[in-house]
Amino acid sequence: MQVTVNGEATELAADATVADLVAARSGGHDRVAVALNGDVVPRSSWPDTRLSPGDTLEVLAPTAGG
Amino acid sequence: MSSPTQSPAPVTTSELAPALAREEAADPFTIAGETFTSRLLLGTGGVPSLETLEAAVRASGTQLVTVALRRVEASSSASMLEVLDRCGVRLLPNTAGCRTAREAVLTAQLAREAFGTPWVKLEVIGDEHTLLPDAVELLDAAEQLVADGFTVLAYTTDDPILGRRLADAGCAAVMPLGSPIGSGLGIRNPHNIALLREGVDVPVVLDAGIGTASDAALAMELGCDAVLLATAVTRAADPERMAHAMRLAVEAGRAAHGAGRIPRRYWARASSPDVES
Numbered sequence: 001m002q003v004t005v006n007g008e009a010t011e012l013a014a015d016a017t018v019a020d021l022v023a024a025r026s027g028g029h030d031r032v033a034v035a036l037n038g039d040v041v042p043r044s045s046w047p048d049t050r051l052s053p054g055d056t057l058e059v060l061a062p063t064a065g066g
Numbered sequence: 067m068s069s070p071t072q073s074p075a076p077v078t079t080s081e082l083a084p085a086l087a088r089e090e091a092a093d094p095f096t097i098a099g100e101t102f103t104s105r106l107l108l109g110t111g112g113v114p115s116l117e118t119l120e121a122a123v124r125a126s127g128t129q130l131v132t133v134a135l136r137r138v139e140a141s142s143s144a145s146m147l148e149v150l151d152r153c154g155v156r157l158l159p160n161t162a163g164c165r166t167a168r169e170a171v172l173t174a175q176l177a178r179e180a181f182g183t184p185w186v187k188l189e190v191i192g193d194e195h196t197l198l199p200d201a202v203e204l205l206d207a208a209e210q211l212v213a214d215g216f217t218v219l220a221y222t223t224d225d226p227i228l229g230r231r232l233a234d235a236g237c238a239a240v241m242p243l244g245s246p247i248g249s250g251l252g253i254r255n256p257h258n259i260a261l262l263r264e265g266v267d268v269p270v271v272l273d274a275g276i277g278t279a280s281d282a283a284l285a286m287e288l289g290c291d292a293v294l295l296a297t298a299v300t301r302a303a304d305p306e307r308m309a310h311a312m313r314l315a316v317e318a319g320r321a322a323h324g325a326g327r328i329p330r331r332y333w334a335r336a337s338s339p340d341v342e343s
Contacts, residue, residue, distance in 0.1 A: 007137070042179060060137060061135065064111055065162045066158075066189070
């Protein structure tokens with residue numbers, strides 16, 4: 001299925017969860033946060049949150065700033 | 067005899083008379099029940115390398131360091147957190163780059179997930195050229211975040227009335243700018259900063275516009291509880307040395323504020339006794 005991750009069209013397995021996406025995209029960061037269609041997905045819900053075609057996700061990590 | 071080009075050794079509070087040094091050290095600063103002995107908050111934006119970041123953090127003596135959240139990439143931000151963890155500083159996530167209350171609230175919620183802290187430096191920016199706060203969106207976001215249980219440190223303009231509204235909304239600290247972010251223009255309206263300080267009961271942190279040490283000292287002399295700066299250190303020719311200078315300036319300004327400056331006079335007033343007397 002196709003979803004949008006950080007503004008880019010991305011192909012994922014049909015049964016992908018938020019946890020699967022984070023594992024693939026977090027680049028080794030342990031302090032990562034995810035928004036699904038504009039709402040925060042708590043870390044505890046990542047394994048049980050299945051994605052649907054057309055979902056929009058933001059995967060964010062700490063960086064220098066402020 | 068020392069060479070004339072050699073810098074004088076920096077004076078720190080540890081070199082003060084012991085009783086006075088104890089008094090200065092026993093001058094903690096509290097935000098939302100958390101006590102800090104350093105009144106200097108450091109931002110990480112613009113830092114040229116992790117080595118420089120660590121040197122600057124240590125030289126500044128800071129205990130609270132701001133960080134941002136961005137779309138994850140194969141960057142080195144994980145090691146930035148390792149450096150900050152090693153320095154033993156507390157992290158303060160910000161909502162830098164947000165333009166609306168809605169964006170800022172979501173970013174704060176994401177930061178709470180990522181960092182496991184309800185503390186947030188709330189920034190809601192009006193445009194890209196000035197990076198000045200959008201007062202309407204800022205107050206809206208502050209009210210929503212306080213209601214959601216956040217400890218909100220609000221980056222704001224130097225408007226004393228808006229500062230009071232933010233404090234009334236439940237913000238844990240109000241952080242007025244001295245001048246636009248990264249401009250190094252110093253404190254453009256010192257009187258407003260003093261008025262804002264008088265008008266609220268929460269800590270006031272001068273945030274943005276600091277260019278050099280005298281700006282930080284002025285903020286403290288005006289009664290601010292602390293200073294937050296980034297660019298003045300991270301983009302200085304020698305960030306570690308400037309971080310040390312800022313530490314001294316904040317301590318000096320705080321001490322001067324407590325010491326009570328002399329009134330300004332139009333005419334001279336001799337400091338030596340008259341010859342006849």
